[in-house]
Amino acid sequence: MEEMIREPRQKRAIEKKNKIIEAGFQLICQNGYYNTNTKEIALEAGVSTGIVYQYFKDKFDIFMDGLKKYGDDIFFPIIHFKPEPYDNNNFYSTVQSFISDYIQEHKISQVAHEEITAMIHSNQEVANYFYEKELYVTDCLKKVFLENHFPEEHLSEKIHIMMGLVDLLCHEIIYHKHSSINYDIMTEYVLQSIVNLFEK
Amino acid sequence: MEEMIREPRQKRAIEKKNKIIEAGFQLICQNGYYNTNTKEIALEAGVSTGIVYQYFKDKFDIFMDGLKKYGDDIFFPIIHFKPEPYDNNNFYSTVQSFISDYIQEHKISQVAHEEITAMIHSNQEVANYFYEKELYVTDCLKKVFLENHFPEEHLSEKIHIMMGLVDLLCHEIIYHKHSSINYDIMTEYVLQSIVNLFEK
Amino acid sequence: MEEMIREPRQKRAIEKKNKIIEAGFQLICQNGYYNTNTKEIALEAGVSTGIVYQYFKDKFDIFMDGLKKYGDDIFFPIIHFKPEPYDNNNFYSTVQSFISDYIQEHKISQVAHEEITAMIHSNQEVANYFYEKELYVTDCLKKVFLENHFPEEHLSEKIHIMMGLVDLLCHEIIYHKHSSINYDIMTEYVLQSIVNLFEK
Amino acid sequence: MEEMIREPRQKRAIEKKNKIIEAGFQLICQNGYYNTNTKEIALEAGVSTGIVYQYFKDKFDIFMDGLKKYGDDIFFPIIHFKPEPYDNNNFYSTVQSFISDYIQEHKISQVAHEEITAMIHSNQEVANYFYEKELYVTDCLKKVFLENHFPEEHLSEKIHIMMGLVDLLCHEIIYHKHSSINYDIMTEYVLQSIVNLFEK
């Protein structure tokens, strides 16, 4: 019989579905997709195994829903980045403070970040979702930059590089702890590179 | 009795071990760690299932050995980067040509690259290995840069950022294909950023 | 507390029960007992899953009720067989035309026929029901034959064999399509055998 | 990975495979296909669950192999039917004694017979196998009849009907126990019908 995945209407059911997403996503992010099984997810969500398959096609579906629900906060806090108007000459410090916030965010969801990154690289569907999101975020930022009178020329490319640099830096700082690298200096260079991009 | 992992001395045995590493790593890179089983690996390597466990502790061990053996070529082609002496003012074009080589390399081992990246992000041991390697590569590059009279100041940090930028760009170009991004322009900006880093 | 199976009194309830029987029997006949689930049945019948268990003990019960309601048409069209009086010497052609009608009937409910036959052979309760029915039909036919002055001697046995032969032939024609068998000839022989039975 | 069903070469392995076929077929015939699980089969065969899937694609495969191995004895004992030469006028008694043997055979494998019949009617693959076999048996019998100088005309059709009648009769006698039927009489009529077929 054709699967009938029910979209819950009743409040209690919606809550239950959300519980499953939350529990599933959390466990998967914590322990990895392959190290998390449906029974555990159900247990953590406080429901029976069976009900899981009434709301989700399969385990992957749970993860995917979780990603859609929580992924933005984990991967694209940059969407909240808001530079001051171009002429204020405050870009450097705006970016600077954003980066430190970004690092804080990251630290909280460190493991999740890693597991999801793993999925992005091993599963095409996740990859596609992620890349589309990335594009969308670039566009959002572009709009904000334009509103603040940043010059339009090659703006997408600049923003894309900026996003990459921020990511690179934060990832470095949080995970690598390369002892021979001075992260304050590195931050300084990254900031400077970003500023250079938009300068003139 | 604890099974002993034998380190093969005889030539034939060594060849056999290498065959397993090659087969295992190749299959895992192609199809993913969880989609590859030991039987397949043994089959591909032309050995019996049993023998695998005489040379390797477990499946993961095979992957790890493969990573050690082939990982550098896939992840750190940058180790072969050799800038011309600082004063030649040829840095821009050296980087430029390096990047296009790098992209070629990447394209060949695209799937492997993705699968390994997934492992890096889901397995601590792989992650550790990778980060150490990254550090080592940074150091190598540092040495080369110094030999070519690049100023020592903050050199590690600069190189690290440069590596990140190159990686970022290449990954973008090979996988994302974001339609709204003009990759020539992006490349140009990345190159400029790198040059700026080392510039006086 | 023992769940009580209610026998519906109200018209609406009776209609609902009939809907379930119809839907359930139809689906089971179409897709097989084990490939049909209660949810589907309820859906097809336009009722809730829960209500099913207020009218039926279990899934099997639905099938059984369906069999009782629709089984005769599928399995015993022969009950409508009516030979002309013994002395008319028209027995051959009566049987002949009956057989062709029978085949038409069969063709319509081909799948149902197969699925039910499967149940007859795998479930004792179905088997018992079926055999009783068969006996009953034999008796009915016997009565009709007697009314038309067929000699009473061994009539039950003759009719039973006749029923078997008709079934055999029709099943052959509809399902087997054995290429080396000429079905017109086979029909002719079967007809002759039947006529012989009642002859003299 | 593409399933690799091993065809066992070594004697012990072949024995094991046979054990599984025997155990599986027996259990399925006894309790029904859907009431028999792999664990039981493995247990009965004295092997582990895993090994089952090294020799068989799935549960159905086990059944099918069993059917091929044991099915003939259960369904087509008639293949051993050997009439005396046509002119001996001994056909009646040959058939008679064959039928009583046939009934003995059937009684032994009564349940198996029923379960397999169920499968024939609910599974296309089983049905196909069965029908091909039936055709083959018809051909074999035809050959034997010809060797004994039975007239060739419409021989296939006659034999087919004979097979059907024998089956019909035996099935009646073994399972139905219709109290109003005198089976000796019925047998007599069936025998006579068969003789008539080949007469003249």
Added chain:
DNA sequence: TATGAATGAGTCTTCATTCAT
């Protein structure tokens, strides 16, 4: 009466690893 959400035991199947030879 009726709903449909919830249960959870049960099933097939896979596969890393071990073991008899």
Added chain:
DNA sequence: AATGAATGAAGACTCATTCAT
């Protein structure tokens, strides 16, 4: 050293049936 047969735990998913509302 080598084989490949064997193990059996574990996991994803289904579905008849019950229950809270």
